[in-house]
Amino acid sequence: MNTAINESFGLIGNSQLFSDIAPSDWDEVADILEADIKSFGRGEYIAYSGDRLRYIGIVLSGRIHIMKDDFYGNSVILTDLNRGDAFGETFACGGFELTVNIRAEEDTEVLRIKPEGILKGSAGAKNKNLEKDCGSYHRQELVLTLLRNLVKLFSSKNFFITGRIEHLSKKKTEDKLLSYLTDVERRGKKDKNGVFEINFNRQELADYLAVDRSALSSVMGRLRKRGVLEFKKNKFRIIKRTDSLKEI
Amino acid sequence: MNTAINESFGLIGNSQLFSDIAPSDWDEVADILEADIKSFGRGEYIAYSGDRLRYIGIVLSGRIHIMKDDFYGNSVILTDLNRGDAFGETFACGGFELTVNIRAEEDTEVLRIKPEGILKGSAGAKNKNLEKDCGSYHRQELVLTLLRNLVKLFSSKNFFITGRIEHLSKKKTEDKLLSYLTDVERRGKKDKNGVFEINFNRQELADYLAVDRSALSSVMGRLRKRGVLEFKKNKFRIIKRTDSLKEI
DNA sequence: TAAAGTATGTTGCAGTTGCAACGTTTGAAA
């Protein structure tokens, strides 16, 4: 039994990928998925565009950005990942070359699992190592559960990305920003005053919304003046307006 | 045996979702997935934002747009679907309410399949209808294959969407357009002269890239003048430039 | 073929954004 990996399952055991799996099965699951743990330093690239990624990563601690950088040095943040979030599943399961860069924004620990064992084969009698690969009924059940969890993970991811497209497809910076903030406000936890936090600093926020940082700043200033938005650093509050009522 | 559904499997049998499944198994698969076929007229809405979609759709014929419409009547085309393409998997498998509208752009036939049968349970002995649900070893194998195919479908979809984000995240219309066209050129089939076709008219293309139609038109005109792009209606040719060499 | 409808291109203008440069605040290190 691998203590470190078992610990990590404990950390993110409530993650989508391992739901409905009993702690007593963690060892076997770790075996099926060839799980291991790797650490990355702040600013270190976990993988580059063009690489073949053979594992799905799960953030145990720290923070990761999936980003796309072009010739000119412009970079766009595609996803911001924090503890419990998974990444790379698209490439690991689809066999595509990476089209993005993956970078640790802080010192980061990643649980790496290979989906190959549950995606490939077990074509019954054809397999020599029948006992291990085709395995017991129990193992079969585990594979089924993992596959189902993987499908749910993909669904959530896709759902999230669809929201991302929605923000990006607004034409004006102001709309992009409000679309994003409203989304974070709805999903995340806010205090009793309606104040919530985002994970980005200004430059990152601009890269996420694909706009210029200074332009974003001035748009934010305008929104503050108009009384639509309050913010200080990365804490925000959206002021709900009831214009239509006020006008009556 | 349902002839229509079997025929449809023949039509899109090479689709990702049904790969590695023998024609002799189609009937059983159709049963597992509760497959049926439904037709929609041109312009008809297949589902609205807010609906619960319980099936995955596969386009047998015709054409479908997944779109997001806001208050002001602005609409953004998220995806353009043609024969063989699947849709709705995110919502059907994730249990989310639809956040998009789905509309038939032409007379369209859709194969509908419910993923519930392969996502839910079969918790062995707990199930009363053991013979049917837990089923034979063969049925178990089919479920496994379908799940794996579903994962691959999600991977491809995600990969595709990532590209979509890349286009949208360009700041200028010109870059959005070229990013999109280059992508289509690479994926799709072009003739010996490098001419390829897109599925959109101008308004649709503008809605896809989230820009104004007339602004798009004028940008296209400029690109033509500059000799970067040739086009007529929905046929395009990108002229590869070797500026750096010419300047020497 | 005529007529109506649809798709595409063009133009002018007001408003927004990208970009570069500079000023201010903040927080960590010396």
Place this chain on the structure above:
DNA sequence: TTTCAAACGTTGCAACTGCAACATACTTTA
């Protein structure tokens, strides 16, 4: 505390976009 660097805000300008209105093709239908 002082110093320094990074983050954030501001400003000015050139360029781009959204938008509305109109002009020109191309299709479809009667």
